[in-house]
Amino acid sequence: MGSNNIIAEIQRDHMYNLLMRGERVDGRAFDEYRPISIETGVIARAEGSAHVKIGESQVVVGVKIQIGTPFSDTPDKGVIITNAELIPMASPSFESGPPKDYAIELARLVDRGIRESKALDLDRLCIEEGEKVWMVFIDIHALDYDGNLVDAASLGALAALLTATIPNKKYEVSDEDVQLTVREMPIAVTAIEFEGEIMVDPCLHEEAVASSRITVISNQDGSICGIQKIGTDSLTEDQVNRAVDMAINKAREIRERFFINI
Amino acid sequence: MNAKPEKFIIDGLRLDGRRPDELRPLKISAGVLKRADGSCYLELGANKVMAAVYGPRQVHPRHMQDATKAIVRYRYNMASFSVGDRKRPGPDRRSIEISKVCRDAFQPVVIKERHPRLAIDVFVEVLQAGAGTRTAGINAASVALADAGIAMKSLVASCAVGKVDDTLVLDLMKEEDNYGQADMPIAVIPTTGEITLLQMDGHLTRDEFGTGFKMAMEGCQKIHEAQKEALAKCYQMKDDGGEQVGE
Numbered sequence: 260m261g262s263n264n265i266i267a268e269i270q271r272d273h274m275y276n277l278l279m280r281g282e283r284v285d286g287r288a289f290d291e292y293r294p295i296s297i298e299t300g301v302i303a304r305a306e307g308s309a310h311v312k313i314g315e316s317q318v319v320v321g322v323k324i325q326i327g328t329p330f331s332d333t334p335d336k337g338v339i340i341t342n343a344e345l346i347p348m349a350s351p352s353f354e355s356g357p358p359k360d361y362a363i364e365l366a367r368l369v370d371r372g373i374r375e376s377k378a379l380d381l382d383r384l385c386i387e388e389g390e391k392v393w394m395v396f397i398d399i400h401a402l403d404y405d406g407n408l409v410d411a412a413s414l415g416a417l418a419a420l421l422t423a424t425i426p427n428k429k430y431e432v433s434d435e436d437v438q439l440t441v442r443e444m445p446i447a448v449t450a451i452e453f454e455g456e457i458m459v460d461p462c463l464h465e466e467a468v469a470s471s472r473i474t475v476i477s478n479q480d481g482s483i484c485g486i487q488k489i490g491t492d493s494l495t496e497d498q499v500n501r502a503v504d505m506a507i508n509k510a511r512e513i514r515e516r517f518f519i520n521i
Numbered sequence: 522m523n524a525k526p527e528k529f530i531i532d533g534l535r536l537d538g539r540r541p542d543e544l545r546p547l548k549i550s551a552g553v554l555k556r557a558d559g560s561c562y563l564e565l566g567a568n569k570v571m572a573a574v575y576g577p578r579q580v581h582p583r584h585m586q587d588a589t590k591a592i593v594r595y596r597y598n599m600a601s602f603s604v605g606d607r608k609r610p611g612p613d614r615r616s617i618e619i620s621k622v623c624r625d626a627f628q629p630v631v632i633k634e635r636h637p638r639l640a641i642d643v644f645v646e647v648l649q650a651g652a653g654t655r656t657a658g659i660n661a662a663s664v665a666l667a668d669a670g671i672a673m674k675s676l677v678a679s680c681a682v683g684k685v686d687d688t689l690v691l692d693l694m695k696e697e698d699n700y701g702q703a704d705m706p707i708a709v710i711p712t713t714g715e716i717t718l719l720q721m722d723g724h725l726t727r728d729e730f731g732t733g734f735k736m737a738m739e740g741c742q743k744i745h746e747a748q749k750e751a752l753a754k755c756y757q758m759k760d761d762g763g764e765q766v767g768e
Contacts, residue, residue, distance in 0.1 A: 332606075360621040363614050375722045473719065483730055486705070486721035491628035493715035496734065503730060 271468045278454055284464050285314075290505055292460040297414060297517050299422040307423025307439065311415040314462055315405035317349075320397065320415030322423045324439070326386065326430050327394040337384020337392045341370035343399040343412060350404035368447070368487050369399060369412050372476040376445035376484040378420065383440060386432060393425060395439075406463040409474050409489075413447035414513070421518065444518050445484050446510035449474040450502045452494055457501045459509055473499065475506035479514065483507070525700040529685035535697070537566075541690045544680070544740055549660070549751035551668045557644075559669025561751070563661035566694055567651025572661035574669040577639035586640070590633035595624035595643045597658055603650040619655045626659055626679070626708040626718035632672040641671055652698035653681050656706050659718070664748050668755065676748050677717055679708035680740035682733040684725060689733045691740045703729075707737045711745035714738065 274284055283289065293314030302308035307322035329336060343366035345353045358366070373379060384393040397419070399412045423439040425432075451461040451469035458465060461472060470492035476485035483503065488494060494502075526536060534540065545566030554560035557573035564570075580586040597620045601610045612620075623645070631641060643666065645658035659679035666673060683693040684703040693704060703723025709716050725733060 360617050363617050364621055367614065367618050371722050375724065478724075482724055482726045483721065484724055486719055487622070488716065488719035489622075489625070491625050493629040493710060493713075493717045494719070495715055496738070499716060499719065499734070500731065503727070507727065 270464045274465065274468050275454060278456060283458060285462060287460075289456060289458045290509065292509065292513075293462065295414070295513070295517070297418050299418050305419070306426055307419040307421075309415045309418035309422070311411045311418065313407055313411045313414075313460060315403055316407055316411050316463075317401075317403040318408060318411045318415050319400045319402060320412065320419045321400070322416075322419040322439075323396040323398070324423060324425055325394050325396070326391055326432075329385070329389065329392040333381075334389035335385045336381040337379070338394040339370065339374055339379060339381070339397065340394065341366045341373070341397040341399070341416070343369070343401070345401045345404070345408075349401040353401075353404065364487070364489065365409055365412060366399060368409055368474060368476075368485065369397065369416050371485040371487075372413050372445040372447055373397065373416060373420065376443040376476070376478050378417070378441050378443040378445055380440055380442060395420075395423075404463065406461050406466040407449050409449050410447050410460060413445070413476065414517070417441075417444060417446070417518070443478055443484075444514050445476050445478055446513050447474050447476045447485070448506035448509045448513075450505060452492070452498050452502070455498070457498060457505060459505055473502045475503050475510075477507045477510045481507050481511070526696055529690075529697060529701070530688055535685075535690060535694070537694055541688055542736055542739070544692045544743055545694065547744065547747050549664060549747055551664050551751045551755035557665070557669070559665040559667065559671070561661040561664035561668060563657055563664070565651075565653060565657045565660070566692070567649060568647070568654055568657040569649035570654065570657045570661050571646045571648060572658065572665040573644045573646075574641065574662070574665045574671065575644075576641040576669070577636035577671070578642070580638065580640040586638045587633075589637055591631070591636035591639045591641050593624055593627055593631055593633065593641050593643070595620050595627065595645070595662070597623055597645045597647070597655065599647040599650060599654070603647050619658075622718055622720060623655060623659055623662070623708075626677055627662070627666070629715065629717050630673045630675050630677055630710060631666070632674065635672050641666070641669075652693050652695045653706070655679070656681050656692075656708070659708050660744055660748060664751055667748075667752055675710045675712045676745060677708050678711050678741040678745040678748060679706065679718060680737050680744055681706040682737040682740070684723065684729065684733070689729060689736055691736050703733075705730075705733055705737065707734070707741070709738060709741045711742055 471490035705721035708718035
């Protein structure tokens, strides 16, 4: 995503000079997020939905829940399918056509958080073993890409799931729609490494300048359910550890602020 | 698929008799393909992977070329017969993600500035899969890159750590991978300890993460020794005018 960004070369110098004074391009502290807003229930036709903004980055996540047949190796389990559309609307660097590797990576990372934290009880999403299960489709639509889509998409997915209903009536499973049970609140926190410093929630410029970033997804008890290093540079063990600690702390803050009362 | 074992560790030993911090048997042969500029065949436990490197060579399509440095391309592919149920041939979402993170695992070591406008193509074929194919692929690709004479700051070594029965274990085998509690593949530059690939899924506490990370690092060091040995062996034989094939 960053390689085509011409601004990056100029920004790198600028960022470096600021860093020498302990500052970031937009004046934030190294462990400070841009303003986050999460609005749920924005798409009436979706079983769950959320519109998330982190700074100027915007994503809409829609959850559709439908009946389908289970995978043959898990006949008694529901299905989660996560997809990300980085549509050309969101950035001049996004192109139409089949998802590129970075879009697939984004979707798989969001999926990993939901799946590995066991936020959804897949056993309970089974209606009739081997025949009928609930399929939960998590679709991520990027509207405006100003950096850190991973965190925005993960927050959106979680918020959409937390407010989703299982459409029992529509599929004549029973005569009452029920809330989807979400057992865990995995929060993804992404940080870049720049000149040895770890900075959380990179904006577009920071993402373009830093060649490596790391996403850490953590649970309510501070345990870790997913990690991914993204990008072309290496990280030291110390940098990884600092990013992990920062991510666990930030995840706790975000969870308490947005999700405890949802 | 085999059923989930009741216990993964009995009397301190794993299902295949290994200690928790032990690697599976590893066999590496460099320079095994004729047409490729560099190649490597690697077996790690049940895994059988072949890596081939072409390049530096011209970039097609042309718009992908970089005027200042070479580009690195990496294709991780599983043969349809490599797994229990036949895998549909061709790239899927999993293999596209793996190709991306593996490519990035080599970006920090390949001296790309040496070959502006050219491409270095790495092809990894998983012929038989037995957990840890991406790490096996990276280890083979690393040797193949060296065999191709690509200038690199170092080899890259890769290895996974995971958790079964609440115990951290190095280099997961199939059952541990399928039914374990966590899986964390890493790739490092063994000479500096820098991390070039890091992924994790499952459940680890903060402490387990730290300890597991160190275990995986040590595993990478052992693999690095085997990689160097394989290269030395291959080139020794070439000097003697003997067979180029590893064994």
